[in-house]
Amino acid sequence: MKRTGLPAGVVALGWVSLFMDLSSEMIHSLLPVYLVSVMGVSTMTVGVIEGVAEAIAAFMKTASGALSDWIGRRKPLVLAGYGMAALVKPLFPIAQDVATIVTARFVDRVGKGVRGAPRDALIADITPPGARGAAFGFRQSMDTVGAVAGPVVAIALMAATSGDFRLVLWASAIPAAVAVAIVVFGVREPETHAHPVARKPIALHPRELRQLPTYYWACLAVAGVLTLARFSEAFMLLRASDVGLEATWTPAVLVAMNAVYAISAWPLGRVADRMDRRHLLSIGIFLLCIADVVLGLASSAGTLMLGAALWGLHMGATQGLLSALVADAAPDHLRGTAFGVFSLVIGCALLIASAGAGALWSAFGPLATFAAGAALSAIAGLWTLALPRTQAPTRG
Numbered sequence: 001m002k003r004t005g006l007p008a009g010v011v012a013l014g015w016v017s018l019f020m021d022l023s024s025e026m027i028h029s030l031l032p033v034y035l036v037s038v039m040g041v042s043t044m045t046v047g048v049i050e051g052v053a054e055a056i057a058a059f060m061k062t063a064s065g066a067l068s069d070w071i072g073r074r075k076p077l078v079l080a081g082y083g084m085a086a087l088v089k090p091l092f093p094i095a096q097d098v099a100t101i102v103t104a105r106f107v108d109r110v111g112k113g114v115r116g117a118p119r120d121a122l123i124a125d126i127t128p129p130g131a132r133g134a135a136f137g138f139r140q141s142m143d144t145v146g147a148v149a150g151p152v153v154a155i156a157l158m159a160a161t162s163g164d165f166r167l168v169l170w171a172s173a174i175p176a177a178v179a180v181a182i183v184v185f186g187v188r189e190p191e192t193h194a195h196p197v198a199r200k201p202i203a204l205h206p207r208e209l210r211q212l213p214t215y216y217w218a219c220l221a222v223a224g225v226l227t228l229a230r231f232s233e234a235f236m237l238l239r240a241s242d243v244g245l246e247a248t249w250t251p252a253v254l255v256a257m258n259a260v261y262a263i264s265a266w267p268l269g270r271v272a273d274r275m276d277r278r279h280l281l282s283i284g285i286f287l288l289c290i291a292d293v294v295l296g297l298a299s300s301a302g303t304l305m306l307g308a309a310l311w312g313l314h315m316g317a318t319q320g321l322l323s324a325l326v327a328d329a330a331p332d333h334l335r336g337t338a339f340g341v342f343s344l345v346i347g348c349a350l351l352i353a354s355a356g357a358g359a360l361w362s363a364f365g366p367l368a369t370f371a372a373g374a375a376l377s378a379i380a381g382l383w384t385l386a387l388p389r390t391q392a393p394t395r396g
Contacts, residue, residue, distance in 0.1 A: 007126045010135045012186035013078075013119060014142030019179035020082060021143045024108070025150025025258070026172040027092055029251035030158070031105070032234040033241055034165050039098050043238055047358020049102055050232035053109040054354070058347015060113020065121065065340025069333060074122035075189045081115025082183050084108075086176035093169035117339035122189055124327035124335055130273060132327050136320035137269015144262035144315075146175075151251030151258070158251075212338055215387075216329035220345055222384050223322050226285055227349035229292070229376035231357035231369070233257070236308055239295055239366055243304055256305045257312035264316030272321045278387045281325075284317025285381035289374045296370030 035041040035049075064081070068074045084107065091104035120136075127135040150172075157168045233254065240253045272280050287310055294307035323339075330338030353373075360368045 006131065006135055006138055009126045009187055009189070010123055010138060012182060013123060014139045016082065016179045016182045016187070017139055017143035018146040018149075019175040019182065020085060021146030022150045022153070023089060023146075023172045023174075023176035023179070024085070025147045025251075025254060026154045026168055026175075027089075028234075029151040029154050029237065029254045030165060030168060031092075031101070032237045033250050035098070035101070036238070036241075038165070039101070041098060042358075042362065044355075044358035044362040046234055046238070047232065047354045047356075047361070049105065050234050050354045052351060053105050054232070055347045055351035056106055057109040057113035057116065058343045058345075058350070060110050061117040061343030061347070062340035064114045065117030065336035065338070065343070068118040068121055068336035073189065074118040074125065074336070075183070075187055077118040078115045078122065078187065079180070079183045081111045081113070081118075082176075082180050084111030084114060086111075086173070086180050089173040089176050090170070092172070093166040113343070117336055117343055120323055120327070120339045121336040122187075123323075124330075125190055125332075129328065132324045133269040133272035133277075133321065134266065135269070136323040136327070137266040137272070137316075140265040140269070140316070140320040140323075141262050144258045144265060144312075147258035148255055148262055151254040154251045155249065155255075209337075209341070211331055211334060212341075213329055216326065216338060218387055219322065219325045219329065220342060222281070222380055222387065223342065224345045224349045225376060225383060226288075226318070226380040227346050228353045229285075229373045229380060230288060230314075230350075231353040231373060232350065233311075234354075235357055235361065235366075235369060236295065236304075236311070238361070239298065239370075240301075240304055242366055243298055243301060245301055245304075253304060253308045257308040257315075260309045260312030261315045264313055265320050268317050269320045269324070272324060277321060277325060278384055280317055281321055282381050282384040284314050284321070285377055285384060287311075287314035287317065289377040289381065292370040292374035292377060296367045296374070 032046050032050075035046055036043065041049075064077050068077050088104050088107040088111065091100060091107070095101045095104060123135055123139060124132060153171070154168050157171060158164070161167050236253050236257065237250050240250045245252070268280065268284075291307050291310035291314060294303060294310060298304040298307055322342075326338055326342050327335065356372070357369045360372055
C-alpha cells in the first residue's frame with residue numbers, strides 16, 4: 001500500500017479484479033473459437049451473444065448502482081456480484097449444448113453487472129479526488145494483469161492436455177474463489193453517510209438524473225460513440241483464427257493486448273491526474289482507430305499482435321480515465337447511480353456494436369468490421385476535442 005500511495009481498499013479491490021479476470025479470461029480467451037469450431041455457431045451469433053451478455057451486465061450495473069446509493073452500502077453488492085460469477089464458473093465445463101454455455105455466460109455477466117457500479121463508486125468514495133485517475137488506473141492495471149495471466153494459463157493447459165477445452169474451463173473456478181475470499185476479508189468501506197436520497201424508492205427518477213451535471217452527460221455521449229467503435233474483443237480472437245493461428249495459440253492475442261493494457265493503465269492514470277484529461281482521452285481514442293486499421297489489414301500473426309497491442313494501449317489510456325471523469329462529475333450521493341447510467345449506455349452501445357460487427361463480418365468479411373470501428377473511433381476522438389477544457393482535481 002505504501003508503494004502504491006493508494007488506500008488499502010483500492011489495493012484489495014485491485015487484487016480481486018486480478019483474480020476474477022484471470023478466471024474469466026481463461027474462459028473468454030477460448031470461448032469464441034470453441035463456439036465456432038466445436039459447437040458450430042456462426043460469427044454473427046457469437047457477436048449477438050457477446051453483445052447481449054454485456055448489455056445484461058450494463059442493465060444490472062444501473063440497478064445495482066442506484067441500489068448502493070439507496071442503502072448507503074457498496075460492499076454487499078460487490079460481494080454478491082463476485083460470488084455469483086464464481087458460482088457459475090462450473091457450468092461452462094459441464095455444458096453439453098450451446099444453450100447451457102449461453103446461460104452460464106449471461107449469469108456470469110449478471111454478476112459483473114451487480115458488482116461493477118458499486119465497486120467503482122466504492123473506489124471513488126475511499127480515494128481523494130486528486131488521486132482518482134491513479135486509483136482507477138491501478139484497478140484497471142491489476143484487472144488486466146489477470147487478463148494477461150488468464151490466456152497464458154489457458155495456452156499452457158491447452159498445450160499440456162492436447163487441447164482439452166473442458167479442463168481449462170474447470171481450472172477457471174479456482175482463481176474466482178480466491179477473488180471472493182479477498183472481498184470477504186480484505187475490503188472495507190467507509191462509514192455510511194445518510195442522505196435524503198437514500199430514503200426514496202429505488203428508481204432512476206428524472207429529478208435525480210437532472211442533478212447530474214452537463215459535463216457528465218457530454219462525457220457519457222463520447223463514451224457511447226467510442227463503445228460503438230470498440231466491439232467485443234471476441235472478434236480479435238476470430239481474426240486470429242482467420243489469419244491461421246491454431247486454437248491453442250489464439251489466446252496469445254489477448255495476452256498481447258492485455259499486457260500492454262496492464263503496463264500502461266496505471267502510469268497513464270497518474271498522468272491523467274496532472275493534465276487536461278480530454279487530451280489524453282482523445283489520444284487514446286485515436287490509438288483505437290489505428291489499431292482497427294492494422295487488425296483489418298493484418299495478414300500475419302505478427303501484424304495481428306501489433307494491432308492487439310495498440311488496442312491495449314488505447315484501453316490503458318481511456319478506460320480508467322472515463323471512470324475518473326464520472327467520479328469527478330457525479331455528486332457524492334448519486335455516485336452509484338452515475339456509474340450505473342454510464343454502464344447502461346456503454347452496455348447498450350456494446351450490444352449494438354457487437355451485433356453490427358458480427359453482421360458486417362458475415363456479410364462482407366473482417367475488413368469491413370474493423371473499417372467501421374476505425375471510422376467511429378475517429379468520430380469519437382474528434383468529439384472529445386470539442387469537450388470543455390477540464391483540469392484534473394488537485395492532489396492532496
